[in-house]
Amino acid sequence: MPLTPKEESARPYxxxxxxxxxLDENELxxxxxxxxxxxxxxxxxxxxxxxxxxxxxxxMLAAERVIALKKQHEDVSLVLAIPYAAQSSAWPxxxxxxxxxIFYEADESHVLSRxxxxxxxxxxxxxxxxxxxxVVCYLTQTTGGTASTAAYAFKEGVTLLNLAMPDACEAFCR
Numbered sequence: 001m002p003l004t005p006k007e008e009s010a011r012p013y014x015x016x017x018x019x020x021x022x023l024d025e026n027e028l029x030x031x032x033x034x035x036x037x038x039x040x041x042x043x044x045x046x047x048x049x050x051x052x053x054x055x056x057x058x059x060m061l062a063a064e065r066v067i068a069l070k071k072q073h074e075d076v077s078l079v080l081a082i083p084y085a086a087q088s089s090a091w092p093x094x095x096x097x098x099x100x101x102i103f104y105e106a107d108e109s110h111v112l113s114r115x116x117x118x119x120x121x122x123x124x125x126x127x128x129x130x131x132x133x134x135v136v137c138y139l140t141q142t143t144g145g146t147a148s149t150a151a152y153a154f155k156e157g158v159t160l161l162n163l164a165m166p167d168a169c170e171a172f173c174r
Contacts, residue, residue: 001112010131011132011133012046012133013048013049013133014132016129016131016135017050017051017128017135017136018125018128018138018150019137019146021057021058023057023058023138035062035136038161038163039136041172042136043069049077050066051128052078052080052102053081053082053083053121054081054088054099055087056091060098063080063105064102070105078105079108079109080102080103081124082124083123084112084117087099088100112127125148132158133158135158135159135160136163137160137162137163138163139164
């Protein structure tokens with residue numbers, strides 16, 4: 001899907017997120033802290049638009065942290081890139097309600113397909129990277145959708161920061 005003129009002009013100020021669906025509960029407090037610090041640093045570097053896929057795990061955490069950032073900085077916007085319309089239909093009720101809250105708080109949402117098809121998650125991931133100049137990831141595994149998205153961002157020359165690497169986050173936030 002080609003970029004709209006608005007997306008093209010916003011790309012230098014847009015970051016997106018990719019990460020695993022399963023997050024270690026013990027790692028969560030430190031992950032939230034690093035994510036908040038990185039978001040504030042990105043804001044200081046003129047990033048205002050944040051694209052999130054809205055999936056379980058890291059995506060929803062990132063979206064919630066962008067919503068918290070919006071409370072401090074009114075010019076921040078959250079954009080959801082939803083791979084298919086019924087993405088949350090089979091999720092547990094609590095996660096579905098969490099998704100609905102995020103959807104309600106989002107400034108924009110783009111549903112990329114009416115129905116699920118093999119590869120629609122990859123299309124969503126490329127859609128987010130193609131509209132961003134910075135990717136914040138939480139990558140602890142060498143295979144899967146997050147690894148593929150990080151590899152695609154790297155191949156496309158998009159700056160990538162892995163929150164699973166505390167030293168890299170600390171260096172970025174200085």
